[in-house]
Amino acid sequence: MNDNVIKVENLVKYFDGRCVLDGINLTVPRGCIYGLLGRNGAGKTTIIRILLGTEPTTRGDTFLLGTESTNLAPKDRGRIGCVAEGHNLIQNYKVERLIKLCKDLSLQWNHESFDHLIETFRLPMDRRVKNLSMGMRAQLNLALAMAIDPELLILDDPTLGLDTVARRQFLELAIEVIQKQDRTILFCSHILSDVERIADRIGILAAGKLVVDCPLEQLKERVKKLRIIFGESPPENLYLTEIVNQQIHGREMTVTVANWNRQKQAILETFKPSSCTEIPMSLEDIFIECTRPGTEPVQVA
Amino acid sequence: MLTLIRREIRDHIVYFIAAVVFSAILIAFLTAAMYNLDWVGSVVFEALSVPILIILVLGFSAMGVTQMYLDRNRRISAFLSALPVTRSRILTARIIAGLLAILIVLVPLTITAIVMGRLTGPPIPISSGHIADILTTVFLMTFACYCLGLLTGWTANKIAPTFGALGLNLVLVSLVFVKGFGPNIKFLLVLVIVACLIRTWHKFMSTSL
Numbered sequence: 001m002n003d004n005v006i007k008v009e010n011l012v013k014y015f016d017g018r019c020v021l022d023g024i025n026l027t028v029p030r031g032c033i034y035g036l037l038g039r040n041g042a043g044k045t046t047i048i049r050i051l052l053g054t055e056p057t058t059r060g061d062t063f064l065l066g067t068e069s070t071n072l073a074p075k076d077r078g079r080i081g082c083v084a085e086g087h088n089l090i091q092n093y094k095v096e097r098l099i100k101l102c103k104d105l106s107l108q109w110n111h112e113s114f115d116h117l118i119e120t121f122r123l124p125m126d127r128r129v130k131n132l133s134m135g136m137r138a139q140l141n142l143a144l145a146m147a148i149d150p151e152l153l154i155l156d157d158p159t160l161g162l163d164t165v166a167r168r169q170f171l172e173l174a175i176e177v178i179q180k181q182d183r184t185i186l187f188c189s190h191i192l193s194d195v196e197r198i199a200d201r202i203g204i205l206a207a208g209k210l211v212v213d214c215p216l217e218q219l220k221e222r223v224k225k226l227r228i229i230f231g232e233s234p235p236e237n238l239y240l241t242e243i244v245n246q247q248i249h250g251r252e253m254t255v256t257v258a259n260w261n262r263q264k265q266a267i268l269e270t271f272k273p274s275s276c277t278e279i280p281m282s283l284e285d286i287f288i289e290c291t292r293p294g295t296e297p298v299q300v301a
Numbered sequence: 302m303l304t305l306i307r308r309e310i311r312d313h314i315v316y317f318i319a320a321v322v323f324s325a326i327l328i329a330f331l332t333a334a335m336y337n338l339d340w341v342g343s344v345v346f347e348a349l350s351v352p353i354l355i356i357l358v359l360g361f362s363a364m365g366v367t368q369m370y371l372d373r374n375r376r377i378s379a380f381l382s383a384l385p386v387t388r389s390r391i392l393t394a395r396i397i398a399g400l401l402a403i404l405i406v407l408v409p410l411t412i413t414a415i416v417m418g419r420l421t422g423p424p425i426p427i428s429s430g431h432i433a434d435i436l437t438t439v440f441l442m443t444f445a446c447y448c449l450g451l452l453t454g455w456t457a458n459k460i461a462p463t464f465g466a467l468g469l470n471l472v473l474v475s476l477v478f479v480k481g482f483g484p485n486i487k488f489l490l491v492l493v494i495v496a497c498l499i500r501t502w503h504k505f506m507s508t509s510l
Contacts, residue, residue, distance in 0.1 A: 054379050054510040055510075056507060077382075077384065077385040077386065091375055092375065106384065
């Protein structure tokens with residue numbers, strides 16, 4: 001049995017002659033919570049739309065639950081919950097009608113969990129979707145996605161527009177889903193602390209490429225930010241490969257290196273620096289380093 | 302599928318109500334005409350047939366345009382396709398809803414024409430073959446105009462579907478008036494229907510939602 005719930009092969013997407021995705025390869029194994037990160041316009045939503053079959057590819061193939069995205073049958077779609085960016089619901093429907101439509105079209109519906117969520121979120125049933133606040137729309141979208149007990153949950157910036165309490169509720173819900181066996185989540189968000197809290201694998205999109213694709217812990221080990229102080233002025237070239245970012249202030253050099261290993265450490269030691277200290281990096285720091293404008297994309301995998 | 306058809310009907314209920322009202326008016330005229338009310342018969346068959354036909358085709362064309370235009374601009378299919386629904390089902394449900402609206406007008410009218418024809422005889426000399434020809438052509442024409450509406454409605458631009466559908470419908474209606482209700486026009490209308498449905502299908506299946 002194929003255990004990759006999501007598979008993307010050589011995905012290329014052009015919009016009006018502009019390359020948005022340039023040969024993306026990505027796999028998400030069953031049970032994984034994959035945090036897909038990238039700056040605005042990096043192509044996160046495009047990948048999700050292609051995966052869901054709402055956007056055609058320029059080249060390449062994408063698979064969900066072992067089926068090509070363009071050929072997803074209703075029974076496959078019934079296993080996928082989705083919270084789209086901007087909470088794309090039918091705006092002129094009343095909440096009650098939208099819920100009924102989703103319930104009627106779904107293959108399974110967890111009444112208990114859905115009613116609990118609706119009660120928690122206190123959503124007004126008689127109001128039109130367009131008259132709901134952004135936060136309420138996000139909550140409704142999330143409740144609808146969760147109601148089908150999805151095997152795969154795709155969340156495109158799901159906490160956008162949610163207040164702190166609702167965001168926390170959402171994360172707790174997500175963790176609840178994770179705890180159910182074999183559930184897989186693809187999660188895009190700009191709130192990196194949320195991603196760091198729940199994701200166990202991270203992908204970072206920059207300049208149309210997937211520059212990072214590895215487990216979160218491994219990412220933190222592999223990307224190192226070092227403050228190196230030299231006795232004299234720092235060398236012009238450290239002869240290290242995969243330098244993500246490098247800054248020099250007098251005798252001090254701050255360098256961020258991807259795929260840090262002993263070999264690179266040995267090369268650095270040949271320059272006999274006076275001191276070399278590691279600066280701890282959060283996911284947000286790593287993200288900023290990897291997506292800094294003007295830096296060449298360096299693969300961390 | 303039934304849920305999707307129900308959704309289409311409910312979302313475009315105004316067209317279904319209009320179809321029922323229009324059908325009732327036509328039946329009233331037809332009934333009056335059949336009961337040898339000569340002035341009504343001549344008014345219906347000579348003066349009102351053209352505007353009735355134009356209202357009919359423009360109405361159904363507008364329905365096709367509205368279904369596709371609102372879908373695209375409210376991103377309804379984008380939402381539905383995240384549920385256990387395929388694009389082909391969404392479009393099939395839409396076309397079935399359109400066909401139902403057309404049948405709401407034409408089926409009662411056909412039944413009335415047959416029943417009244419048997420009871421009282423037609424108001425003007427006409428064979429039953431002619432009635433069948435007229436009704437089949439009217440059905441094909443309204444469905445062709447509906448399909449043109451579907452085809453031109455899938456756009457973000459408001460002017461293109463309005464004037465595009467209007468222009469194409471007028472060409473079709475003119476053709477029917479020129480060629481009459483014979484087999485040639487039926488063949489042409491079937492060709493238009495098939496071409497529009499294939500193009501709409503292709504557009505809807507391959508475009509981004």
